[in-house]
Amino acid sequence: MEHRVLGVEGVEVSAIGLGCMGMSDLYGPADRDESIATIHAALDAGVTLLDTGDFYGMGHNELLIRDALRASDRPSISVKFGALRDPAGGWSGNDGRPAAVRNFLAYTLRRLGTDHVDIYRPARLDPAVPIEDTVGAIAELVQAGYVRHIGLSEVGAETIRRANQVHPISDLQIEYSLLSRGIEDDILPTCRELGIGVTAYGVLSRGLLSGHWSAQRELTGHDFRGFSPRFQGDNLRHNLALVDVLREIAEAKGATPAQIAIAWVANQGADIVPLVGARRRDRLGEALGALDVPLGEADLAAIEDAVPADAAAGARYAAAQLAQLDSER
Template sequence: MEQRALGADVRVGAVGLGCAGMSGAYGSSADEEGGIATLRSALDAGITFIDTADHYGMGHNETLIGRALRPALRERAVVSVKFGALFGVDGRVHGVNARPDAVANFLGYSLQRLGTDYVDIYRPARLDPAVPIEDTVGAIAEMVRKGYVRGIGLSEVGAETIRRAHAVHPITDVQIEYSLFSRGVEDEILPTCRELGIGVTAYGVLAQGMLTGTWRPSADAARHRGHLPRFAAGNVETNLALVERLRRIATARGVTVAQLAIAWVLAQGRAHRDVVALAGVSRPGRIAETARAAELALSEDDLDAIEQAVPRGAVAGERYAPALLALLDSERTEGAR
């Protein structure tokens, strides 16, 4: 698989694996053996960036990844871990803790669950509004010096925060939502990352499933995605019509809508080889289809047709409800929709 650069030292496959769905996220069931098979199939296909968080399945996901990689496969994977999101026993989010004295605590638990003595990229899940980013990055940098972490990442932060963090320690990558339906990163965040030599790991490339081309409204879908404005009545019809426009282009190319959507994200980093598309796959049988998206070279005519089918701003609804958007540092960047 084509390699992409994250920062100065990390090289990974152009497509990465988002692992939340293996631990019950998005209404999926946690299938341990299936998850292990998926992770190993991904490595065999050249998908080497493995993205998790200590709150996925309340630690279950890290334990699963540890089982899949132990012992011989660890060096083949670049494991990225998000930390600091606080959840109650009721599953509700209670904020973020990215205080310096919490960094080593969270990391210690993650290393134990992963069954490894280092994490390749460690990042706060979100910006802690009570803690200067310099303090959080400085604490992670201490873990780098001690050998427990190899690279520092960020997640859902704006351009100013990226600059401040990078001034403390080189940042490897910024993880942020980027898809045909979410293009605000193009205004300031992506240019800032390129100026500083920071990679971008794009999550949500399939827009929470809508850009798979197979998603349809249902009672189950409403239960798990009903809080997202783009899935709300009045918006979902407009957005599914956009998907049908993409389907015509995908059919003409002999690919799926999902493959086209992933290939579009990768095309945005083609010249710089600095954008990795994270695909949430939880079944081994879907790995080959996902990996083939990295082989799909979109021509300028293809990209023009996609732009006409889904112009920026055509999607109906914001990516999150207003209360959640207000918590994202990345949304303070103008046009970050």
């Protein structure tokens, strides 16, 4: 397994991380036994970064990870916090107050069964709380030994600079894929100027780029992709046509569309770690195979010709969700 380094503090992790959200929430039902087997398979393959959020399944995902980890497993665990849920599974904003930070972490440590979190980050910017206050509270937890490193998620360049003045930031977690390239304008250059890594989620655009999606697939009410503009009507048909072109490139390389899409993200810089949201061992194996797909300059050019920047039809989130993203301002 290839490794990469996040941030100036030198957080070394595997070149691909496993995003565990879909094992508990937001993508419809998941099989618990298969989820645990997938985590085991990832760790056995050399994956050393697991990503979760305390609000994924309202704590379920952290408990799942705790139950999956064996005595010999020592992965880095990245945790997002701050998103507020209600008993019906709805969303109620974000809380970045220092007292809330300490409270969230206390529950996370208990659910994970550990004495520290490797990377701790607010899931979204709380507009009512200065980022300096939120990061300052996490920095105190670093000093106390409860947190090793501080990350950010879905924030813009100005917020990144302000946060990094309080404490070194290890990485920014943000959506980045062939269909979502907005970070290339300001956010990615800012991270590189400051020596901050990027953990890229949505590298398959929530399954659109996987090569396994079809226009006939029905989404249940528990799958948030049903509200995503990219999965609706003419937008979906347009986006799947892009995948068909990508498939031709993949077949010429002896790869799958998913592997090409993941390899493209991995090839955008050694400071970028793709997070794959595999919920099954076969999908995990396919994703990890992306590391064995060599992409030269001609290959990268062909991929970007097939799926140029801004080629996607529809925004990456519904309008109400986009309005809450500091990274989109």
